[in-house]
Amino acid sequence: MIESNVLLVMLLFFFMAMLFVLSQRLKISYPILLVIGGLLISLIPGAPRISLDPNIIFLVFLPPLLFEAAWYTSWDNFLKWRRSIFIMGFGLVFVTSLAVAYFSVAIIPSFTLALGFLLGGIISPPDAVAATSVLKGVSLPKRGVTILEGESLVNDAASLTVFRFALAAIISGSFVMQEAATEFVILAVMGVVVGLLIAHILYFFLRYIAKSSSITTPITLIAPYIMYIVAEHFEWSGVLAVVSGGLFLSYRAKDYMNHHTRIQTKEVWATVGFLLNGFVFILIGLELPVIASGLDGYSIEESIQYALLISAIVIVLRVLMVYLSAFVPRMLFPHIRRKEVSPGWKLPLVVGWAGMRGVVSLASALAIPLALDSGEAFPHRNLILFITFVVILVTLVFQGLSLPLLIRWVKLEEMDHEVAEKVQIESIRLALAKDAIAYMESHYQEEMKQYETIARVKEQYQRSIRATEDALDDEAKIRLSGVRALYVKVALELIQVRRQGLEKFRSEKQFDSDVIKQIEHNLDLEESRLNHV
Incomplete structure (x- = not known):
């Protein structure tokens, strides 16, 4: 049984890779393509039916995906457009949840307001992975990219909060606004405290021990899982714990990471993020016929x-709210x-249209328990899941x-009269x-006068470009010469000099x-190459 399940997961991962290549x-x-591919697989006669335990959805998928989003958040851009980000991240989520709640009660027989808020909390947050994936290859102003990415970091916490309180109201059968507001403040604040506390402990360990x-x-x-589990153990917000802890560790990464760990972490997280996101997207297609x-x-x-109808409400409401x-x-x-x-009329239209739903909505829907505390089946669970899946698909x-x-x-x-990225890089x-x-x-x-090879290092910086063949020839000569160690020493020192200049630009905030980060990654690759010469 275990072997067959593992084989099925591995086959899905392989199928994901094939679809990714096809999408390129x-x-x-x-x-x-992953959603459509999963749907087509599920329609094959005899195809296996996949069912996941709702209790593990949040634990397995959400912590690393939230942590990754927090890790790669640009603080400067986030703070610059924080007004739009918070209006979209919190305001739009609550307005969407409210509209979906009352609209679903009006059109669906025996649907309660609590179930409506639960559905609204599930489908209100757009997915950043889907939006950024779609936007690759097209030109979008920096303001739009920043708002979409920043919004995704905030709206996850807001939507999951709505989901959590609506679920509690359905299970317990009661909802008191004053108690809910107090509980919201406590779970939010303590979630942030837990995340920052664990992040400080890990930071101290990584930097000094x-x-x-x-x-x-x-x-x-493992950090996002520790933050999430600890916070949820005390019934505080695991989402805010992961986001706050991820933001802190990312902000202080330069204190405990060298070029090797930066390259390694970047590649590992790219792989993990792709596998988790891809698995969830293909799961959307696989689960739809089952639901x-x-x-x-x-x-x-x-x-x-x-x-x-609910999909249309969600789409139109987002465009209007953007x-x-x-402008208000x-x-x-x-x-x-x-x-x-x-922003004119064009950017709000594009940002409003970039409201694709994805991972968080699916994870929330699948996390709905199968039964209430009384043992009764959870009311309208499959209908909520079906609506969620269709909204994501549409x-x-x-x-x-x-x-x-x-x-x-x-x-x-x-x-916004932003300096082009290429111009910034060249500057x-x-x-x-x-x-x-x-x-x-x-x-x-003196060394440049004595050794021609060392003099050529200076020439490399004076010229803006050097042919790849010449560079390979020079490297071969360096390996054969007696000044190889000196060349590597000089080159590494020059990298450190450039790093110091980069830190100056970072502190002065002259560039994005x-x-x-892109220049720093190039320096990491150069230093890694020199250490293996």
Whole structure:
């Protein structure tokens, strides 16, 4: 039994890889193909039916995905557009939950308001992975990318909070607003405290105790699970614990990570994130026929009608709310108009349309318990799951396929006078190369006169480009020469000089933090190559 289940999971992972390659060939977002592929597999006669224990959905999938999102958040950009991010992350989630709750009660017989809020909390948060995957290959202003990524970090916590309280109300049969508000503050604050406390402990261990750099990446993998489990054990917010702890460890990563651990962690998390996200997306397609077969009391036609109507409400409401959040504050507060360039009508339309649902919605839906505390079956569980699956399918496929076409149609352009990323990269490289040349002239003047090889190091920084063949020839000569060790020593010192310049740019905030991370990754790769020469 165990062997067959493991084999099935491995086959799904292999199928995910095949669909990912196909998505690159077809230039279609891979979550879309994974969902469609899973649906097609489930329709094959004799295909195995996969059922997951609802209790492990949150534990297995959510902590690492939330941690990864927090780890790669750009603090500078997040703070710059925090108003729009928080309005979208909290305001839109609560408005969507409220609208879905009352609308579902109005159209679905015997559907209670608590069930409506539960459904609203499940389908309210857009998925950042789906949006960023769809947006690859198209040009989107920096403001739009930052809002979409920052929103996903905030709306997960907001939607899961709505989900948690609605679920508690259904199970217990009672809901007191004052008690819920007090409990919300406690679980939110204590969740953040737990996350930061555990993050500080891990930070101290990694920086002052751990001697082997190979332990850093495994620690980042287990950290989200520790934060989540500890917080949930005390019935506090595990989501906020993971997000707050991930943000802290990411912010202080330069204190305990070297070039090797940065490269290793980046690659490992890219793999883990792809596997977890991919498995969830393909699970959406696999589970849909299973859920449809268990719709007791509802026909397929009725269920699809409910799901499509709710999908339309979710899509239209998001577009309207994005426009309101973009222009109402500008109308009420003159200083915002003076400080921020108007987004126009194009960017809100694109951001509003980029509301694909995904991992968090699916994990929340599958985490609904099978029965109440009394032992009775959870009311309308399969209908809620079916509606969730259809909303994810509609937003992923319909909006996901049309979003690149919409961006090209409106001819969206940068409106914040941001310096182009390529220009920023070249500016940083130019400044760091000048620092490296100045360092060589002050520390290795005699060596450059004595050794031609060392002099060529300076030439490499003076020229903006060197052919790959020449570089390979030079490296071969260095390996054969007697000054190999000196060459490596000089090159490593120059990398440190450039790192110092990079830290200066980071502290002065002259350039985007994403660009600085990209340059830092290039320096890590260069240092790794030199250490293996």
